[in-house]
Amino acid sequence: MNLVTFQKRMSKNLLFLISVFFLFNGLISCQFYRNTASRYNAYFLANERFDEVYKNTYIQQKSDFNNVLVVLPPIDSVSMGAFKGELDYVVEKASLPIQRHPESDWTDDSYLLIGKARLHQADYRNAINSFKYLNGNSNELDVRHASLIWLMRSFIESGNLDQASFTMDYISKEGDKFSEENIRDFYLVSAHYYRTISDFDKTAAYLELALPYTKNKTQKARYHFILGQIYQNKAKQGIDDKTINIKKNDRKAYQNYQASIKAHPEYEMVFNAQLNASQVAGTSAEDVKQAQKYFEKLLNDQKNEEYKDRIYYEMAGFAQKRGKTEEAINLLQESLNQPSTNSAQRAYTYVRMGELYYAQSEYAKANSYYDSALAISSEEMRNYDEIAARGEILNQFFEQYDVLQKADTKINLSKMSQEELVKYFEKQIAEEKAQIDKEVAAAEKAAKNGNLVNQGTTNPFASTANTAQTWYFYNEQAVRQGKNTFVRVWKNRPLEDNWRRSNKINSTIDNTANPTEMMADSKMEQENLYATVAGVEERLKSIPTTKEEITLLEQEIEVALFELGKVYHYQLEENENARATFERFIKDFPTNNNIPEALFLLRKICLENKTLEKCDVASYENTLQTKYPASAFAKLISDPNYLEESAVNDTIVTTLYKESYELYSEKKYQQAIEKLEKIQNEYPQNSYNAKIELLRIMSASYIESLPVYVEKLNTFVTKYEGSKEQEYAKKLLEVADKKLKENPVQTNPDDTEKNIGG
Structure with missing residues (x-):
């Protein structure tokens, strides 16, 4: 190879290498551009907006401090409605990298962000599809892990708890290393899952695991507060469960409440943490003295003016913890007397009053307080199902107890002389009027404080979808109760000014009304108050005389x-x-x-x-x-096995009875009688005896004489008193008696209508 040839070949190779170099650099530059454009333009803007929404969901969520707080903000169409515009923006911006730069490294992150936004829009189906797609197709481990965690959250929020549990188990078995952010999120979503199903021990366990990875102080304060609540409730359970260490759980509760306070959350959480911390104090004389001093300090702090109902409620709990039931009841009453718009707190106070009276077997009082609690609460209330169940039991009790008490009283009064009855009723009327005076005084005090029970105050348990529902006149129950109370006190009056005065003409601005007229007006108002109190004559009419x-x-x-x-x-x-x-x-x-x-x-x-x-x-x-x-x-x-044997017999008897009834319907009366006799002889222990015997009487009526039929019906009616079959037999007997009177020599009642099938 000569020198010229060698130089030409080297020139070509060099040119090729230079071309490859520039092509490679061009490709890198394109990828760099795609990544930069995706991350710092659309994705950046979408992610910033989503972070803002996510932060606001924490800020705006309503907290029921009487209940163990939820770990993560609830996601539903109502609570997320205020963020619709922002979330639409997130979806729109996060879609751009996928559409314009599908080969960028931020495509999977964009899909993840879209899934989060869809979830917060309560679009569970599309959110779940996005997270499933990423788990199956993403090559980025962190994104895949994050998609599984958010998939689990989606299942929880959509109520698909079985799938949430399955996903949690699947994540737990993942062998790959998780990032710290994903570890934190997994622990938090797991705690959220267990809080949702009210497994508080596991909620606490996962929150303890999540705390070391949590940097946000607001969230940290909330998680410590939740732990304090869980350990405090655990200590309370120790009263009945001797395996629970009360002091240990009280100490852990106190430590977590203090940690929550140190994280400087909003004042309401600080206040409740301080209040709850005082609750876990001991019951020694020194502990009680310190706690009472602290409660007094809270009551005197002007910042706590709107929380006084809650303070008295917790003071009652502390009194109850020390076995001071009467003191607890008085403090709860003081809680109810406070001017407050917090109907949730009022509901909890009613429940605790009901519990105390229930424990003392004062069921009538307990029933009233449970009814009051259920009237102003919703299913979101802590232990709502148990409260509703106990309320139903008390209603059943009071229904029968009230009937028994009134009937007994009337019968006892019927044995008294006229003079004794008059004295008895006069005393009763005086007591009722005194009670009305007491109620009116309490109502005036409550009205002065702006504390009417059914004034349409906002209920944090209720849906906020229609804010108009919180206005008094949109609350049908409140309006109805208000009308009833008004009519009871003032009777029916025309809609006009100065309706409280008997003489409106003299009701002028200069207050120059005649003192005599004012006394008359006052007397009339007093009479109106007692308008519903029945007089002696009316009460005498209610006493049985025959x-x-x-x-x-x-x-x-x-x-x-x-x-x-x-x-x-x-x-x-x-x-x-x-x-x-x-x-x-x-x-x-x-x-x-x-x-x-x-x-x-x-x-x-x-x-x-x-x-x-x-x-x-x-x-x-x-x-x-x-x-x-x-x-x-x-x-x-x-025979302790009687019920089991009877149940087996009933299955057989049901079939045989249906066969007998078919024979009766086909007018095969003798065959029907034989089959019914066989049932009675072979299966005496069954729950169809009344039906069988009545059908046998009816079948025989087409063979035997009418007088025999009537006699058998009379025997049946006496034997099966109170049964459904007895009622039907009475109707048959009425028809048969009538026919017997019309035609005493009738041989059989074949034209009597009969039908007891089934």
């Missing part, structure tokens, strides 16, 4: 006693009262069909409560087996 009226009252007592006994036993677990109620029921109404059940329950109460005095199990068993041997309750004593 045997029929007393019989009706006794029937009411009969039903109420049995039902009240069951409420005492099953719902209230007041077995001493249950026993006394059932004993009176059996003594006063020995022929009632429910006597066997009452005896069985008395036996059950005695067996389950060995401490009850004079509880004669053998006597109850003997009475059941000798007087009511055919009852299911008697059979349960001799």
